[in-house]
Every structure is written in C-alpha cells, then in structure tokens.
Amino acid sequence: MANSLQIGVLGAGRIGSLHTELLMTRVPGCTVAAVADVFPEPAEALAAKFGIPRVCSTLDELLSVDGLDAILVCSSTDTHEEAVCSAARRGIAVFCEKPLAVDIASIERMRSAVEQSDTILQVGFNRRFDPNYARLRTAIEGGEIGELHTVRLTSRDPEPPPIEYVRRSGGLFIDMMIHDLDMVRFLVGAEVSEIYTVAECRVDPAIAEAGDVDTAVVTLRFVDRTIATIENSRRAAFGYDQRAEIFGSGGNALTDNVYGNTAVLASESGIRRDVPLRFFLDRYIDSYVIELNAFASAVRNREAPAVDLIDGRESVVLAHAAKRSHETGLPVKLPEFRAAFGLSV
Ligand SMILES: NC(=O)c1ccc[n+]([C@@H]2O[C@H](COP(=O)([O-])OP(=O)(O)OC[C@H]3O[C@@H](n4cnc5c(N)ncnc54)[C@H](O)[C@@H]3O)[C@@H](O)[C@H]2O)c1
Structure with missing residues (x-):
C-alpha cells in the first residue's frame, strides 16, 4: 500500500462528484487516482477540476489502474452488484453507495464475493x-x-x-x-x-x-x-x-x-x-467527510467497516x-x- 491510499471513483454524477471533491480536499492520506463514467464529459470535467490523472470509461478499465487500494461505487444502483463483485474478486476494498441493490438475491451475491475475498465493503449510510x-x-x-x-x-x-x-x-x-x-x-x-x-x-x-x-x-x-x-x-x-x-x-x-x-x-x-x-449535499456535508475518513481508516488499518454488508x-x-x-x-x-x-x- 502506497503512503497515500489510491482510490478509484465509479460514477461522476451527483454523489460521485461530491465524494471525489471531499477525498481530494478533506480526507488526509487519500488520492483519487482515477474516475470512471459511461459518459466521458462528467468524468473528464471532474478529473480536470481536481487534477486526477486517469479517466476511464468502463469498470474493468478502472479496476485495472495500477496500485488501486479501493473504489467508491457511486454509479446508478443497478450497476452496484457488478462493481462490488469485480472489485472484491481483485481484493480491492469497496465503498458502495446505498442501496447496495434493489434485489436481495443480488446483495447475497455481493456478500458471497466479499466474504470470499480478503477485503472490506462499507455501505454509504452517511447519516x-x-x-x-x-x-x-x-x-x-x-x-x-x-x-x-x-x-x-x-x-x-x-x-x-x-x-x-x-x-x-x-x-x-x-x-x-x-x-x-x-x-x-x-x-x-x-x-x-x-x-x-x-x-x-x-x-x-x-x-x-x-x-x-x-x-x-x-x-x-x-x-x-x-x-x-x-x-x-x-x-x-x-x-x-x-x-x-x-x-x-x-x-x-x-x-x-x-x-x-x-x-x-x-x-x-x-x-x-x-x-x-x-x-442533502448541504445538510449532510459533514457526515460525508466523517464517513469517508472512517472508510479510509478501515482500509488503511484493515479494520471492519463501520457500516457493513449486513447493515446494507x-x-x-x-x-x-x-x-x-x-x-x-x-x-x-x-x-x-x-x-x-x-x-x-
Ligand atoms: N448517500 C447519499 O446520501 C446518496 C445521495 C445521492 C445518491 N446516492 C446513491 O448514489 C448512487 C448514484 O446516485 P446519483 O444521485 O449520484 O446519480 P447520478 O445519476 O447523478 O450519477 C450516476 C452516475 O453514474 C454513471 N453511471 C451509470 N452507470 C454506470 C456504469 N455502468 N459505469 C460507470 N458509470 C456509470 C452515470 O453516467 C452518472 O454519471 C445511487 O445508488 C444513489 O442511491 C446516495
């Protein structure tokens, strides 16, 4: 693990943009190494704004970025399962936005992927x-x-x-x-x-x-x-x-x-x-900062996340x-x- 945690952000929409900004400005010891979105414009704009070196257009491309310690899954809910399972299979820690999925069977597949891996998953219940x-x-x-x-x-x-x-x-x-x-x-x-x-x-x-x-x-x-x-x-x-x-x-x-x-x-x-x-972006801003710092600390210290998959x-x-x-x-x-x-x- 490098001195600074290398983080990839999937989804450059409302919450992905906010988390990227907070990781780059209010979470010490973290760097956003890459941002990915199916639409290039929002990802490129976000990367330009915060000096992020890589822009990816697919999940696979993001997960292949060298030295990635964790990803934040901030894409639409129906894409969470694939992202969580693929990252877990590669031993990359995951922060996944709520809800984990709409379908309980889908969450069970995520549980099995995370349990079989040597990594953690934190769910985005910021409140x-x-x-x-x-x-x-x-x-x-x-x-x-x-x-x-x-x-x-x-x-x-x-x-x-x-x-x-x-x-x-x-x-x-x-x-x-x-x-x-x-x-x-x-x-x-x-x-x-x-x-x-x-x-x-x-x-x-x-x-x-x-x-x-x-x-x-x-x-x-x-x-x-x-x-x-x-x-x-x-x-x-x-x-x-x-x-x-x-x-x-x-x-x-x-x-x-x-x-x-x-x-x-x-x-x-x-x-x-x-x-x-x-x-929520105004009302809960402090909670997002504390939540991301807790995730970074759990990844760095290999600790159980504060909000786990069973909570999700x-x-x-x-x-x-x-x-x-x-x-x-x-x-x-x-x-x-x-x-x-x-x-x-
Ligand atoms: N914790 C919170 O307070 C909070 C607040 C808002 C949203 N959310 C959750 O965050 C997730 C995203 O919500 P949002 O409001 O930011 O949505 P959004 O539509 O603003 O952004 C989603 C982004 O994901 C991208 N995307 C979609 N499929 C993708 C894929 N397969 N690969 C890469 N990028 C993809 C879209 O192009 C879009 O830019 C949802 O699950 C939502 O429930 C949580």
Whole structure:
C-alpha cells in the first residue's frame, strides 16, 4: 500500500462528484487516482477540476489502474452488484453507495464475493456519521434517557426527483426511506420484528403513474419492544426536513433541522427564521467527510467497516417489508419475511 491510499471513483454524477471533491480536499492520506463514467464529459470535467490523472470509461478499465487500494461505487444502483463483485474478486476494498441493490438475491451475491475475498465493503449510510444523529445514539448507549421506548424520524425532501429517477432507483421505500430504516436500526441497536405501512401519493400524480408513492408513515416494532415511526414526504414546502426524537424512561432528546444561519427575526407581526439548508449535499456535508475518513481508516488499518454488508442488506429487507405492508394493508412479521429469502439476522 502506497503512503497515500489510491482510490478509484465509479460514477461522476451527483454523489460521485461530491465524494471525489471531499477525498481530494478533506480526507488526509487519500488520492483519487482515477474516475470512471459511461459518459466521458462528467468524468473528464471532474478529473480536470481536481487534477486526477486517469479517466476511464468502463469498470474493468478502472479496476485495472495500477496500485488501486479501493473504489467508491457511486454509479446508478443497478450497476452496484457488478462493481462490488469485480472489485472484491481483485481484493480491492469497496465503498458502495446505498442501496447496495434493489434485489436481495443480488446483495447475497455481493456478500458471497466479499466474504470470499480478503477485503472490506462499507455501505454509504452517511447519516450515521452526522454529529446530531451520532449524539442521539451515544445518548441511548450511555443510558442518558433511561430505557428507550420510542424513536420518531421525520424525513422529507424539498422536492421529488425526476420521474425517470423514481422508476430506476427503486422508489420511495428502497431509495429514500432506506436511510431512515438504517437510522432507526442504528439508533435502537436492535433488529426489527414487525413493520406496518400507510402510504399515499399526495405530491405528484406522475409518481403514482410510475407505480410509486410519495407520502408514507411506517411503524416498526423492535425485538427489544422499542417502537419507532418514520414519516417521509417527497415534498416539504419549506425545504429539507430532517428531525428526530428519542424518548425513554428517563427523558428525551431531539435533533432539529440545520439552518444556514442562526438569525431569528422578531417583530409585531410574529417571529420567524429562514428555511433549513436546502438538500442533502448541504445538510449532510459533514457526515460525508466523517464517513469517508472512517472508510479510509478501515482500509488503511484493515479494520471492519463501520457500516457493513449486513447493515446494507437489512435496510433493503426492511424497505421491501415496508413496501409489502403498503401493498397488502397488513403488518409484516420480519422473521417470516426474512426466512422467505433464506435469511436470518
Ligand atoms: N448517500 C447519499 O446520501 C446518496 C445521495 C445521492 C445518491 N446516492 C446513491 O448514489 C448512487 C448514484 O446516485 P446519483 O444521485 O449520484 O446519480 P447520478 O445519476 O447523478 O450519477 C450516476 C452516475 O453514474 C454513471 N453511471 C451509470 N452507470 C454506470 C456504469 N455502468 N459505469 C460507470 N458509470 C456509470 C452515470 O453516467 C452518472 O454519471 C445511487 O445508488 C444513489 O442511491 C446516495
């Protein structure tokens, strides 16, 4: 391993560009050695901006770059399996964006490739590294709110993604709620035993035409009897709405939205403040930096990753269970649901 970790980035879109910039500017001891995309323009523009020596047009070309220690899989979700399996087979460490895949069988093939290799895979659940949520987790772990009873997550986007993205990404449960499903598991520190969903299309009829919903409330029961609720919307008029509450026998803890300034304006007509930071690239910027530093450290020190493949798989299982509950109108028992895929946790 060279002094500086040599990293390849697959996918020069929204998240691939952000990760490349952060690796080059805010993750000491890392160098982006190559960037790859099926479309040359975004990859070339990114390489030019950050002085990256190689631009590749295929996964194979990227994985053949000399001395590569790790790749970041930031391409569309339906390309993750091939990238993860090919990198693992070559002993190259992988950071894979969420969701690992839409299909659980596909994730099982990734698991087998990673387990047979001498390398690691970290899943891109960046919100675990957000200092606000991380503080809620330490409050639970440290007994600061006594015995945990309930968790409430509110997670609303400022606007829906393009309809083509809705179709290709797996929809609200698998693409958007997946972050919240991972977050409740992370906060509670236990597995889910039952899930029940009520969902509608209230924001844009085109989303219903694409076979998806845009508004959902999910209730989860955990094996330790904690109860959690997740509320999602594809559009909050005031912007990106990301809040949480944990409540227990000894008290509660709340995290608020993050704002671009702390000014509160008071006049005789009322008291107001500006809307929260617009979207995830702003709101969660620190979490991405901490997440990438954690990945670099795991690769360098050959340690287990902070978010592993089983975390990635379980979030997808929960997303499918939430979708099944929406489709049937019935609660889904997780042990039976997992068993139908030949899984247990
Ligand atoms: N953790 C997060 O907060 C977060 C945020 C956004 C997206 N994501 C995830 O990251 C992934 C990418 O999302 P995005 O919003 O950046 O999408 P995007 O469409 O902006 O970018 C994807 C890029 O991948 C390229 N690509 C597609 N197939 C490829 C292939 N076979 N080889 C090389 N390049 C290929 C596309 O040309 C495009 O440039 C998705 O899995 C998404 O769920 C995670």
